[in-house]
Amino acid sequence: MQDLRFVMIHKLALFIFSDLLLAFLAFYSAGLIRLGIAEVLLELHTLHGLLNASIFAVVAVFASQFMDVYDIGKNTRKSEIIVNILLGSFTSFFLLSMIYYLNPSVMLGRGILAISIALFALFQFLWHVIYLECRHHPRFSERIIILGTGALAQQMGQLAASRGNFYCVAGYASCSGDNDHVREGDEGFSPLPPEAIVSTSEDLLASAIAGRADLIVVALSERRGIFPLRDVLRCKLNGIEIMDAPSFYERVTGSLMLEQITPSWIIFSSGFRRTSLLALFKRLSDIVLSIIGLLLTASFLPFIALAIKLDSRGPLFFSQVRVGNREKLFRLYKFRTMGQDAEKASGAVWAEKNDPRVTRVGAFLRDTRIDEIPQLFNVLKGDMSFIGPRPERPEFVENLKKLIPYYSKRHFIKPGVTGWAQVRYPYGASVHDAVEKLRYDLYYIKHYSVVLDLLIFFETIKVVVFGKGAR
Numbered sequence: 460m461q462d463l464r465f466v467m468i469h470k471l472a473l474f475i476f477s478d479l480l481l482a483f484l485a486f487y488s489a490g491l492i493r494l495g496i497a498e499v500l501l502e503l504h505t506l507h508g509l510l511n512a513s514i515f516a517v518v519a520v521f522a523s524q525f526m527d528v529y530d531i532g533k534n535t536r537k538s539e540i541i542v543n544i545l546l547g548s549f550t551s552f553f554l555l556s557m558i559y560y561l562n563p564s565v566m567l568g569r570g571i572l573a574i575s576i577a578l579f580a581l582f583q584f585l586w587h588v589i590y591l592e593c594r595h596h597p598r599f600s601e602r603i604i605i606l607g608t609g610a611l612a613q614q615m616g617q618l619a620a621s622r623g624n625f626y627c628v629a630g631y632a633s634c635s636g637d638n639d640h641v642r643e644g645d646e647g648f649s650p651l652p653p654e655a656i657v658s659t660s661e662d663l664l665a666s667a668i669a670g671r672a673d674l675i676v677v678a679l680s681e682r683r684g685i686f687p688l689r690d691v692l693r694c695k696l697n698g699i700e701i702m703d704a705p706s707f708y709e710r711v712t713g714s715l716m717l718e719q720i721t722p723s724w725i726i727f728s729s730g731f732r733r734t735s736l737l738a739l740f741k742r743l744s745d746i747v748l749s750i751i752g753l754l755l756t757a758s759f760l761p762f763i764a765l766a767i768k769l770d771s772r773g774p775l776f777f778s779q780v781r782v783g784n785r786e787k788l789f790r791l792y793k794f795r796t797m798g799q800d801a802e803k804a805s806g807a808v809w810a811e812k813n814d815p816r817v818t819r820v821g822a823f824l825r826d827t828r829i830d831e832i833p834q835l836f837n838v839l840k841g842d843m844s845f846i847g848p849r850p851e852r853p854e855f856v857e858n859l860k861k862l863i864p865y866y867s868k869r870h871f872i873k874p875g876v877t878g879w880a881q882v883r884y885p886y887g888a889s890v891h892d893a894v895e896k897l898r899y900d901l902y903y904i905k906h907y908s909v910v911l912d913l914l915i916f917f918e919t920i921k922v923v924v925f926g927k928g929a930r
Contacts, residue, residue: 471914474529474587475520481582482516482575489574515555515572519579522550525921528583540587548580600627603674604667606691608633608656610648611719612678615704618711619676626711629670630657634685663690667699678704713883714898715905717864725865730905733872740909745845749835756832763794763829770820773799776833781850784873789842791850792833796821828919834876846912847875848900851893859893866893869900872907879903879911882918 523529526547528540555572593599603619605612608631619626633656658666667675675694679686695701705724708716725731764775777795780788797816817825824830837843843850848869851859860866880899884892903911 471529474590475524477586478520478523478579478583479516481586482519482579483512485519485579485582486512486515486571486575488578489571492574493571514558515575518554518558519547519551519576522554523547523583524917526550527921528587537588537591540584540591544580544584544587547583548576551579552576600625601673602627602629602671603676604629604632604657604663604670604672605676605678606632606634606663606687607678607680608651609678609680611680611704613648613651615676615678615707618708622711629672630666631655632658632663632666632675634659634679634687663687664693664697664699667694668697672699674700674702674707676702676704676707678707709902712898713879713902714895715901717894717898717901720865728905733907737907737909741844741912742841744912745838748845749838752832752835756829760832763824763832766820767795767818767824771798771818780853781874782853782856782870783842783850784870786856786867786870788853789837789850791837791843794824794830794833796824796830828877831876838876842873844873844875845877846915847873847878848903849878849881849896850874855893859890862890863894863897865901866897869897869904872904877915877919879915882915 523544526543528543528547530543552572555576559572603626605615605619605628607615612631616628616631619628631651657670663675666672675691677686677691691701702710705716705719706728708714708719767775773795775795777793777797778790779793781791783789796818797814798818821830834843838845856866878900879902880896883899884896886892
C-alpha cells in the first residue's frame with residue numbers, strides 16, 4: 460500500500476488523465492452537435508483540429524486544478540463539486556475566449572467552444588460523483604486490525620476513522636502480558652469495550668482472516684517481552700501487511716509522528732536519501748524557476764514599490780538573518796510588510812495571523828506571497844531552494860531545538876520559498892505550530908522527489924493566484 464503522498468499524486472493523476480479524455484470527448488461531441496458528422500470528419504479530423512482539441516483539453520484541466528475541482532475529500536458534498544466545476548467552467552471560458560480573441564484560427568468558433576465547455580462540465584460532474592460514491596462505499600475500505608488496546612492503539616483507531624471510509628477498523632487485538640492499558644493522563648481515551656477486542660495475539664491470524672483484514676497496525680507502547688513475533692510473522696507470510704504506528708500515521712497524515720519515532724526508526728526506514736543526480740536537478744530547477752519568476756514579475760515591481768511607499772514610511776525591502784542549510788546563517792530578503800522598526804520595543808517575536816504590525820498593503824502582499832518575490836535572489840545565490848522547509852530566525856531555532864526533538868534535522872537541506880508544511884498546515888505562530896510544521900518538514904526530507912516538488916509547486920501557484928491556502 461502507498462502513503463498519503465502517493466495516494467494524493469495517484470488521485471490527481473487519475474483525475475487529470477480521465478478529464479483530459481472527457482475534454483476531448485466533449486470537444487468532438489460539440490463538433491457533432493454544431494457541425495454534423497461530415498464537417499467533423501473534414502474539419503476536426505486533421506492536425507489543426509487535434510491542436511484545437513488539445514488546447515481545449517489542457518486549458519479545461521488547468522482551470523479545474525486551480526478551482527479545486529480535484530480536491531475531493533471524505534467530507535466533500537455534491538454541491539461543492541457542482542460549484543467548483545462551474546467555477547472551473549467560467550475560468551475555462553475566460554481563458555479560451557482570450558486565446559480565441561488573440562488568434563481566432565485556434566478555435567473553430569464560439570458555438571463549439573460554449574457547447575464543449577457545457578458538455579465537459581456535465582461529463583466531469585458525472586465522473587466525479589461516481590468516484591465520490593465509490594470512494595465512500597464501505598466495500599472499498601481497507602480493513603485493519605490494531606494490535607494493542609492502549610492509548611496509542613486507540614489513537615490509531617481514531618486516525619483511521621478520521622479518513623472516512625478509506626479505512627475500516629475491524630477490531631483490536633490484545634497481547635498476553637500487555638500492560639498497555641489506558642492510564643490516568645491519557646486524555647480523550649478510556650478502556651476499550653470488550654466487543655471492540657476481536658482477539659488475542661495467539662489467534663491473530665484467524666481473527667485477521669475472519670475479519671478480512673488487509674493490514675495489521677502494531678500500536679504497542681512497549682514491545683519488549685510481549686511482542687507476539689511468531690503470530691505476527693504468520694500473518695505476514697499469509698499476505699497480510701504489517702505496519703507500525705509511526706508508519707501508519709505517516710501514511711494517513713503525510714507527516715511524521717515525532718512522539719513515537721526513534722533514531723533507529725529514522726536510520727532503518729526507507730527515505731532520507733538524496734542522490735547527486737537529484738541534487739543537481741533540484742539546483743538547476745531552482746535557477747530556472749527563480750529566473751522565470753523574476754522575469755514574469757519584473758513589470759509589476761514598480762507598482763509594488765509604489766504601493767509600499769505610499770502605504771507606510773520605511774525602506775522598500777526588509778532583510779533578516781535566517782538559519783539555512785546545516786545551520787549556516789544567511790540574510791533573507793522580502794518586501795517590507797510591517798511598519799518601520801516593528802520589533803524595536805518587543806524584540807524578536809512570532810509573527811501572528813492578522814498581526815497588527817502588518818500594514819494594509821503588507822497584508823495583501825502576505826496573503827498572495829508577493830512579499831516573497833525578493834527571496835528568488837536568495838534562491839539564485841544558493842542560500843535557499845525554491846521548495847523546502849521555511850527558514851527560521853536563529854533566536855527561535857536555539858529555543859526550538861531544546862523543546863522539540865529532531866528539530867535540527869530540518870536543516871539538513873536548504874530552506875525553501877515554499878514547502879510541504881506551507882501547503883499542508885495553516886499559519887503557525889507558536890511552539891505547538893512549530894511541532895506540527897516539523898512533522899511535515901521531516902516528511903518532505905524523508906520522501907523528497909521530483910513528483911512531490913511538482914505537487915507542492917502547483918499547490919503554491921493556487922495560493923499565489925487565488926490568495927488561499929496555508930502560509
